[in-house]
Amino acid sequence: MSELRRLRYFLAVAGERNFTRAAERLHVAQPALSRQIRQLEAELGVRLLERSTHSVEPTEAGRLLMDRGAALCDEADRLWRDVRGFAGGEQGALSVGYSTSTGYETAPALLAALAERHPGIAVTTRLLPTAEIVAGVADGTLDAGLVRCPPPAPELVRTLLRLEPQGVLMREGHPLADGPYVDVAALAGETLLVHHREANPGHYDAIMDLFAEPERAPRLLLRQLSFDAAHTPVARGEAVSVVGRSAVHGLPAGLVWRPLAPVATIEIHLLTRGRPGRPALARLLRVATDTAHTGGWLRSPDTA
Known part of the structure; x- marks a missing residue:
């Protein structure tokens, strides 16, 4: 935007108090810089700089533009940077x-x-x-x-x-908690807490696939709540549950988790x-x- 460019030119000249040094800093020709400042003054209808042979000083209007113009340029830089960030996914x-x-x-x-x-x-x-x-x-x-x-x-x-390793969640003191792992076959006599198949058919089927042989299948207790941080039926000793290893984080007191053997994972x-x-x-x-x-x-x- 031409107005912002001219504002930046003015700030450089007012800061340096010298057209030559400002032109060198901006990497522009001094005549072009002087022309841009004159155009800015014409647009605003006010003199911004008092020029003499040896010095350049901002006028009262120029000092106001210096005080508030730098913040405006900084905000414009942040705005352009943020908008461009959407193109690269940074915003x-x-x-x-x-x-x-x-x-x-x-x-x-x-x-x-x-x-x-x-x-x-x-x-x-x-x-x-x-x-x-x-x-x-x-x-x-x-x-x-x-x-x-x-x-x-x-x-x-x-x-x-x-690929999350699965294990058995159970109440402390449960006989299956005595060892370092739980054999899948040992679940045959247990009551297994599971969600309704409609809630997640893929996960339900993956759990059931652990018990491919009918004699290895435990009794099922269908979960009534979609979210139960306390694992209430397990905590009461009414059932055990097959859950991922990450469920160990923040387990309620009185519950333990043991990995399944052979190893089973859920995607x-x-x-x-x-x-x-x-x-x-x-x-x-x-x-x-x-x-x-x-x-x-x-x-x-x-x-x-």
Whole structure:
């Protein structure tokens, strides 16, 4: 913008009190600099500089423009920088949904990494059931979603972020808690707390696949609450539950977790819709893959 350029020229001359030094600092020819200052004075209708053979001094109007013009230029620089940031993804806004199970560790780690690397991206988060996350990403209500075992859908892109080792959550003192791990076959006589299949068919089926042989299948207790931080039926000793290792963070007192044997993992994906046309979304995907790599989330538990 020509007015801002002329303002910057004026500030340089007024600061140096000399056209020659200001021209050298700005890397412009002195006659061109003098012409720009005269045009600025003509536009404003007021003399800004008192010129003499040996010195240049700002007038009263010039001193006012000096005092407030520098802040105006600084603000314009910040504004241009922020606007340009949208082109590269350094600025922007994202809406991210995540399920309860991914909220123990995966979602917080990813969002913290994004905030650290790209503080200009404002993220709105929503804790939602898996089905609502899938629907939200599909219809554009959400930009991305973190879910376990999402269903395949042609309009969705699934980025695998984590192979989370699974284990048994149970009350302290339970006989299965005596050893360092729990054999899957030992669950045959237990009551297993699970969510309704409709809540997340992929995850439900993955859990049921652990018990491929009918005689190994435990009794099922269907979860009535979509979110129960206290794991109430488990805490009461009414059931055990198969949950990911990240659930160990913040476990209520009186509960213990033991890994399953043989090793079993559940996939956690970042869902997006089509190609990430928005630069901020592309930044999120890059941070997600980097976080998965540095966190060792995709390593086989046998080699972890």
